[in-house]
Amino acid sequence: MSDSSPLLEVTDLCTTFTTPTGPVAAVSGVSFTLNHDETLGIVGESGSGKTVLSRTVMGLQPRRNVVVTGSSRLNGVELVGASEAEKRRVWGLEVAMIFQDPMTSLNPVMRIGKQIDEILRVRRGLSRSAARDRAIELLELVGIPSPTQRYREYPGALSGGMRQRVVIAAALAGSPQLLMADEPTTGLDVTIQAQILNLLDDLRARLRMSVVLVTHDLGVVATRTSRLVVMYAGRVVEVGSTRDLFARHRMPYTRALLEGSPRLSNPAHTRLVTIPGRPPNLAQLPAGCSFAPRCAYATAQCHVERPELQPADGLGHYFACWNPLPTPTGVS
Ligand SMILES: Nc1ncnc2c1ncn2[C@@H]1O[C@H](COP(=O)(O)OP(=O)(O)O)[C@@H](O)[C@H]1O
Ligand code: SF4
Ligand SMILES: [Mg+2]
Incomplete structure (x- = not known):
């Protein structure tokens, strides 16, 4: 696949859970x-479908009680409906995922180094000693001090920020794109948030990876993404360059998200995004x-x-709104 074709192409993706109600x-x-x-940002309030979307994009939804339609192609390979064998080939080697709570990805009773070794041995076929050397290199790459000592420790001995670095090292073990x-x-x-985000930025540039950064906090993506996808109630409601979405968003919800972002609107505030009212019940969406x-x-x-x-003025900028906000004058 040439570099000019997209790495990831998601088309008309739908994920519907079948529930008793x-x-x-x-x-x-x-x-x-x-x-x-x-680096693409996927932003939206809590409950807007970001995690379900990310998991569906990777083909991570279980087959029971969920219907997935549409397409998610990574390097041209379809992940929707792919067999477990096909997905296992892709996971770790072409795409890796890290989550909010590093402990969900780490085994608390297994030494840190062993967790990375395993991936290197199983997925990349390295020998025991080559895997150990590479695991220590990866721990160093993600900025863990004294990696040789840390290699032998258990996740519980580390702070939250250091654990997330270990998860990132494990994600990089397969050299995903x-x-x-x-x-x-x-x-x-x-402070730790900024360090981890800077690390992701640095790794993306050094390893020539692409990153999808999923967050409810627009402050996180403001300077670290080139494009943003804004989600509400499971749909994309605005998409465009980060610059266009910050300077001339057209959708009132995007504005509300920006105004609610503590670091952007009022750095002294530490509260999370709050927009009056509640997101709709996805089982009974309004007409x-x-x-x-x-x-x-x-x-x-x-x-x-x-x-x-519908298209806005900026290149690749689209919004879904009947009464869009006017484009501010004097903003180029
Ligand atoms: N297994 C499931 N069964 C039914 N509903 C689910 C399931 N998983 C997620 N949802 C619903 O999907 C919606 C979107 O959730 P999620 O993707 O976690 O939002 P976000 O990551 O943006 O906070 C939520 O309303 C959640 O209740
Ligand atoms: S379509 Fe109407 S309700 Fe929806 S964001 Fe635009 S103005 Fe608001
Ligand atoms: Mg989520």
Whole structure:
């Protein structure tokens, strides 16, 4: 696959859970692409479907009680409906995922080094001693001091930030082209958050990876992504370059997210994003725009007709709104 074709191409992806109370449309008709060496942000309030989308993109949804339609192609290989054998070939080697809580990815009763060794031996076929050397190198690469000593320790001996570094080292063991990071710094204190985000940035550039950074916090993605996908109630409601979305977003929900971001609107505030009202129940989505019950700009049409994504002025900038915010003048 040449570098000019997208690394990841997601088309009309839908994930619906079958629950005793009926279908839950967690992801509906999501499309986006990710290029080589790019960092894409997926942003939205808690419950907007970011995690379900990330897992579906990787083909990680279980087969029971969930229906996935659409397409997610990594280097041209379809992951929706792929066999477990096909997915195992891709996971770790072409794409790896890190989550909010590093302990969900680490085995608490296994030494740190062994957890990385295993991946290197099983996935990359390294010998025991080569795997050990490479694991120590990876621990060093992610900025763990005294990696030779740390190699022998258990995850419990490390701080939250250091554990996330270990998870990143393990994710890099397969030399993936794509790293999906789902709220990788939520729960860490602000200084450590910045260190981990800087590390991801640095690794992306050094290892020529692409990164998908999933977060509810626009402060996290402001300077670290080239493009953003904004999600609400399982749909993409605005997408475009990070610059366009910050300077001339058209969707009231995107504005509300920006205003609610503690670090962007009021650095002294530490509270998380709060938009008045609550996200809709995905089992009973309103007929029109899902944001209508909470939107200050809603008109009668918003309650009955769902707005489709339409192009804005900027390249690749699209928004779904009947009453878009005006483009500010004087912003280029
Ligand atoms: N296994 C499941 N069964 C039913 N609903 C689910 C399941 N997993 C997630 N959901 C629903 O999907 C929605 C989106 O969740 P999620 O992707 O975790 O949001 P986010 O990551 O943006 O906070 C939530 O409303 C959640 O309740
Ligand atoms: S379509 Fe209507 S309700 Fe939805 S965001 Fe736009 S103005 Fe608000
Ligand atoms: Mg999530």
